[in-house]
Amino acid sequence: MPTPFYSPRDLRFHLYEVIKAENLNQLPHFADHDRESFDMVLDAAGQIGETLLRPLLTVMDREEPQLVDGKIRVHPQMRAIIKRFGDDGWINAPFTHDEGGQQLPATIMNAATFIFGAANYSSSVFPFLTSGAANLLRSFGSPELVAMFTPKMYSGEWQGTMALTEPDAGSSLSDITTSAEPTDTEGEYRIRGQKIYISAGDHDATDNVVHLMLAKIKGGPPGAKGISLFAVPQKRLKSEIRDPQSEILVDNDVQTAGVYHKMGYKGAPIAHLMVGSGEGAIGYLVGEPHQGLRYMFQMMNEARVGVGMNAVSIGTAAYYASLQYARERPQGRPMDQKTMGSPQVPIICHADVRRMLLFQKSVLEGSLGLLLQCSYYADVAHAGEGEAAQHAALLLDLLTPIAKSYPSEMGCLTTSAAVQILGGAGYTTDFPVEQFYREARIHPIHEGTTGIHGLDLLGRKVTQQGGKGVQLLIGEMQKAIAEATVYPELTPLANQLSEAISRLTHVTTHLLGLAADPNVFLADATLYLEFFGIVTIAWQWLRQATVAQLALPTAQGDDVAFYHGKLMTARYFYEYELVKTLTLAHRLQSDNRVTLDMQGDWF
Amino acid sequence: MPTPFYSPRDLRFHLYEVIKAENLNQLPHFADHDRESFDMVLDAAGQIGETLLRPLLTVMDREEPQLVDGKIRVHPQMRAIIKRFGDDGWINAPFTHDEGGQQLPATIMNAATFIFGAANYSSSVFPFLTSGAANLLRSFGSPELVAMFTPKMYSGEWQGTMALTEPDAGSSLSDITTSAEPTDTEGEYRIRGQKIYISAGDHDATDNVVHLMLAKIKGGPPGAKGISLFAVPQKRLKSEIRDPQSEILVDNDVQTAGVYHKMGYKGAPIAHLMVGSGEGAIGYLVGEPHQGLRYMFQMMNEARVGVGMNAVSIGTAAYYASLQYARERPQGRPMDQKTMGSPQVPIICHADVRRMLLFQKSVLEGSLGLLLQCSYYADVAHAGEGEAAQHAALLLDLLTPIAKSYPSEMGCLTTSAAVQILGGAGYTTDFPVEQFYREARIHPIHEGTTGIHGLDLLGRKVTQQGGKGVQLLIGEMQKAIAEATVYPELTPLANQLSEAISRLTHVTTHLLGLAADPNVFLADATLYLEFFGIVTIAWQWLRQATVAQLALPTAQGDDVAFYHGKLMTARYFYEYELVKTLTLAHRLQSDNRVTLDMQGDWF
Structure with a gap:
């Protein structure tokens, strides 16, 4: 029997017994949904996780992305995976029917995210980022921009990213120096600068990459108040065409200077980008000038709940791996039966092992409950009305730094407990727990360090x-x-x-x-x-x-x-x-x- | 300036200002030593660490040992390094002048171990293991066995190991099944079994490997009381020769079934051994039959202090890497100077970064003090007399599980703090802290898990x-x-x-x-x-x-x-x-x- 990587029973406990997510359909926006449709979504996610993502868990760790001739090569299966996410409607699932989406509650979407991350975190990063970038575009971009970019993002043909960090501006975003200069065409700017640590910032599993990028329009206010948001594609439509259906794309002067090699979640490429080092990259202004940080924070808040969820995902996969090992591995005897001759017992019989399992279970299932609750607040805040919506928004806002950071920090410790249960075996690459330990370490860092939260x-x-x-x-x-x-x-x-x-x-x-x-x-x-x-x-x-x-x-x-x-x-x-x-x-x-x-x- | 990996000033503070190690020369066994000779040893260790070990830190992690045609290949520089440790007298430094040693106090030897481990833990494992195995032989083996094996171990030509763990017996050593059958030659047995996780259990940087191996003599008492200790070389002298100076060695039926790939300290090979699957490997009984576990525990207690020390080593290297980064990396402004225009300050100015640095420093320097104190107790217990020696032995015995486990457990957290200080950079392979984080994770596992302690x-x-x-x-x-x-x-x-x-x-x-x-x-x-x-x-x-x-x-x-x-x-x-x-x-x-x-x- 393959090692389970999450518990469908537990997930449904949270959704239907604690949070009662099915009640969301009392809000008109979610009226078409019910527990049955939710279950279909969760079953589909489980099936993708098990058959498509999980089998690549190890190989994507061992064969990490490489920069070859200026292009990052990722695992060859990633193209089919992203396509599948597009075809099955995962990338725009939360968006409206008018946009081709399913108006799926964030509560259920995040439950699916949990499953994908538990199956293979690296592979789940690609569509998750595209979804977030597309959401930013559709929330703040002009209809023209939405039409230009989002269809191919929804279909999984184009990748979306969040391009914030620069060599001298990570936690302190007000210090970014990437510049934007107006061109003769309204809404188009020449962007010049460097962006680092851009997740999925370049790779060969999609035909294009659309960066939702922060830059400062020249002459604007200093600091955070002068930051604007741009859509900066790797390849753009020719200015004279501007037909979103056109397949004629030209290079947009966004070069990949490097790919980071990192401790974990190696399957996801993290790029160092040189933007506009030639004639300047064309960036399309999203929304109003100088509002970029405000826009971006809306997306980051969602992404932060997502990061917390991914931390729980990885921890959960490690928990089930260590639980299976603890049940199967005979070693030692109960403290009151030290006489020889009696057979060894499975290590789950030892109080200290049970302590390490309970530690994982308590942190992970407690966190999963919190994250689904936060997602529920997001749904009510977004689709509800009046005081209920206001209260949900306030609760979500308050809880976001916790929902991001508690699971992230604790995920380092729960995966460590999983390694410890396996002992020497856990330290080897023969078992997946060492990989989970390495992967978990990113979460206290990205989307705002724990200190920032x-x-x-x-x-x-x-x-x-x-x-x-x-x-x-x-x-x-x-x-x-x-x-x-x-x-x-x-x-x-x-x-x-x-x-x-x-x-x-x-x-x-x-x-x-x-x-x-x-x-x-x-x-x-x-x-x-x-x-x-x-x-x-x-x-x-x-x-x-x-x-x-x-x-x-x-x-x-x-x-x-x-x-x-x-x-x-x-x-x-x-x-x-x-x-x-x-x-x-x-x-x-x-x-x-x-x-x-x-x-x-x-x- | 290269990143320092330890502080010679702090090491001398512990040795001369707190513990007053120079007073050890009041014991006749150490009478030839003084602070000057100690300092020469420490300087020599620092020099080896800096010039020989540290330059290989990264490459030994990237190019891990591989099993090729039944033999484990390690980094080609390891042969010269082990030779240098032999030539310079490190492997037998603590042993008596009669044995060619220097009667160096454990306090100073362990201070050197600290330096080597901080420079490059993987490389330091080889001579450290040989020294421990040789110590076991000289403590309990017959003069003939000592003569047969130790000279080439001291010189670094032969590797020594501790071969305890088996597939079904890790924490529960009483369950080992490796068997020993007497041959016609007194003291020689045919050994048959499997040993796993054997550090430096096979490699091509020495000409031979001598396993200090636990096995059960057939017909002996069950459980832990029936465990005996054997020297089982990979290659042995022909029975008809038995001249320790002979260079004619024959295969001893110890096959390498595999090398473990692991999360960290990749430069040190960990072998899976098939012992005596052919005609049976010759094992030379060390000491009395059925006393193996007692003998081994003497060595393990020393090794446990060594493991604690190595945990501090790795943590210390990570601490200094993060300290240097915190001093050099500008990001953000003090909490009361959030206005733009002022330059960013080095992150060491932020209270939260100082907290993470103080956390590391407090755990590591506190642990280093404890480990050197334990080493001092070992010296007094070994070379002192009367009540002082008895008390020192009792204190060492009590403190050993703590000296092993506290630094090991906390080393996972201090290296994590180092990663966190570097943020995204810390998660990449561009900086050494991610390697230290991976390496630190072994210590709560080997030489007895934390639960066992x-x-x-x-x-x-x-x-x-x-x-x-x-x-x-x-x-x-x-x-x-x-x-x-x-x-x-x-x-x-x-x-x-x-x-x-x-x-x-x-x-x-x-x-x-x-x-x-x-x-x-x-x-x-x-x-x-x-x-x-x-x-x-x-x-x-x-x-x-x-x-x-x-x-x-x-x-x-x-x-x-x-x-x-x-x-x-x-x-x-x-x-x-x-x-x-x-x-x-x-x-x-x-x-x-x-x-x-x-x-x-x-x-």
Whole structure:
């Protein structure tokens, strides 16, 4: 039996038992959908994952992209994969029927993303990026631009990218220097600059690449306020043609200077681009001038939830690999049966191995719940109305840095636990867990480092609209506590979450009291993010435990073990993870300023 | 300027200012040594590291060993490197003058190991293993065996290994099935079995490989009590010759079935061996029958301190790479200077980056102190007399699982922090930190997994001789507290260590109260190990801070920054790391048995 890479049962538990995603069809935008159509989508994603993506997991790692004659060569199967994503309508699935999409809720689309990422993260990156870039175009671009670019992006013939980072501007985007100069044609600019770390920025599995690129129009305001968004294709239509159906493409002076070789997710090419080093690349202005960062952030916020989801994907694949190994590998004996002669037991019988499995399961299924909940908020914010939509938007905004960072940071540790369960075998390339360990390490870095998200959470999100997002979230948590308290078995967890919320409130109040000195206020924002993340996942586990507690008495067959597992894992998270907030609260309320007092030359 | 990979200043601080290693020459065995001779050794190690090992760091990772025609090919430079280690007397440096050695203290030898590992861990593995294997032979083998094997091991012509693990026996060594049958020649046995994960188990950089191999003599007692130790060379002297000087070697039926490809430290070959699948390999019994595990554990205990040291080595190299990057990379502005126009500042100015640097520095320099202290105990235990020697032996025994595991576990996190400081660049192969991240991951696995060391600490070491080791250690900690309390600046740290000790004592007493049920008692031994490790490193930092506090008022030049850095880093460790014992104590004293209650089929 091949190793499973995710649990369809668990995914449906989140969607239909906890979040009740099927209720989304009460919103007119999703009225055509129901649980049956959702299940068809999930089954189709599972099938693609299993038959198309997973078989290439290892080979795409071993045969990484290479730059040959100025073009990046990727695995030859990638063309067929991207085509399949296009043909099956995955790239524009969330968009409207008018645009050829399926008006699929983000909740279900992200569940599919989870499956694809768990099957083979590298391969899933290509269509995911095109979808995001196309979304940016259709949200802010003129009808002409949308018509020029999106059909071939939806079909998988053209790749889309996000082109932000430059050699001197990564976390600090206000410092980009790529320039845009107006041409004689309205809306067209000559773009010149360098972009680095551009995912899928060049490759031979599509016929063209459309970069959604940040640049500064000459003479515009300095810093972030002078950043505009452009569509900069690798090949463009001839100016005199401008017919989107034309197949005559000319080179647009976007050269590939290099491909990065990296520790993991090697199958996805990351390019270094020289833009307009000849006559200048033509860039088509998307939306209004100087609004580029605002536009881009809309896409980045979605991408951030996507990154969190991919972190859970990789972690989940590693978890199931280590679970299978733990069940099959005999080694050692129970602590109270050390006499020789008795057969060795599977290592899953050892408490320490179960601890490492519970650690993975609790972090991953807690995170998956959070990410699907965030996707649900996105759907309500986007397709709902009135206060419900506003509240969902605020909750999503508040939770985005957590939904991105908690799974990303913890994914490094859960994949590490998977390696540890396999021991020496886990360190070899004979098993996939070492690959997952390498792949997981990207997520705390891309789409904003964890440090950046800490600043975003504490420096911006927590105080937005007078702290309304936090109030709403605590309201949601208290609702979960009230629902859990019905069951005496869950009262201890409910009480612990109450305590953790009050601890979080204290810490937040304490930190806001320091806001007059932003250096002090934000010095430990990363730890605050960790703290907030743990409490948020505890909330998710209380909801899951409540559903399981309700379902257990009447559960049948495999569901009995499933719900028992949920209840145990909730207990684990509270006992081993939530308790970490003790230490974090202690530190965050201390007046020791050692990271500020330390001088650079004292290292 | 090339990136430094360790700090000679810091190494000398530990050796001469904290541990006062030069006092070892008060023991007759080390009487010929003094600080000057130690410094010559350290300088020589630094020179080899810099000129011979470090230049091959990247290439040995990229061009990993391959099995070609039944022989593992390693990097062609390895032959010269091993030869150089032999020629310069590194392999037998700790052994007696009579044996051609230098009677070099383990303290200094391990300091050299630290340097070699920081320069290029893979390359340092070969001579390190030979030295360990030779030590086992000279400690327990007959004069004939010593004469037959060790000269060519000392000279670097022959490789030594430790051959323990089998496909069905890794952590559970009592389950090995490799068999030994007596031949007509006394002391010679026919060995048959399989050994896996044998480091340097076959390669083309030496002329022969001598395996110190565990096997069971047929008809012996079952389990661990029936394990004997054999020297099983890849090629042996003809039985009719038996002249150690003879160059006529014949094949000994030890075949290489494969080389493992692994995530990191790729330059060192790890072999899968088929032993005696033909006529049987000749194995020479080392010492008495059925004493193999006891002998091997002596070597393994040394190797475990060595593994901890190598974990610190790799972490240190990553720390200095990230420190250099943080000083050179401009990005962003201080939190209170967000206006544009001001130049970007080096990222070391950001509190979050300093936190990640302090995290690395505090863990690594704390661990280096502990490992050198353990080495010092080894020297006193070995070369000292009476109570001092006994106490040193007890302390070393108690601390060995910590000295192995704390740096190994934390090395995964410190190298991760190094990657994070470099951001996207850190994830690429353009910088060495991703390699260090991959290499660091082996250490929690080999020479006993962290889980095994937790069991060793709590299940065996803590209660040895009625808990005398723990009493001695707490005595040492209290001595450090008394010395620190002289300085008002250090009183807060001293008080925190006192509290941590009392917390540790409480937790230990609580756990020992559960010993009647070993499953419950040992369920969280890994967390106990972590707890104990943190307190131990806090002790080391208090000692370092005391030395720095005393030296600072009269310090000159660069030493002013150096001692300031030590004091700040001590503060950091107490503020951010020691406080983790709060959470761990909470968990370890809880009666929640979730890892025992969870059932295998509930996952």
